[in-house]
Amino acid sequence: MKLGILLSTTPENENTNTVISISRAARKHGHDVSIFLMYDGVYNINKKEFAGLIEIGVNITVCALNAEQRKVSKAEGILFGSQYDHACIAEDVDRFLSFG
Secondary structure (H helix, E strand, O other): OEEEEEEOOOOOOHHHHHHHHHHHHHHHOOOEEEEEEOHHHHHHHHOHHHHHHHHHOOEEEEEHHHHHHOOOOOOOOOEEEOHHHHHHHHHHOOEEEEEO
């Protein structure tokens, strides 16, 4: 199964911990996970536990425009993309969750 997740809230919001937990559980069960970050969600790439999801095979894409607006620097292993990437994730997955 392929799971897509949209996260648009800051790392201080409980949504971040929920997304981390769901992503870890899904990967543990062998599911593919793709996360798209936009709005204040782009700040999550600076959170160690969130960025660590890359190491377990989670694909993370950031809205480059929102990151630029918020002066968030690029990070290794994270794709800085666009809303087109968001649409591709939503189209390609079996389930899509939104946290905003």
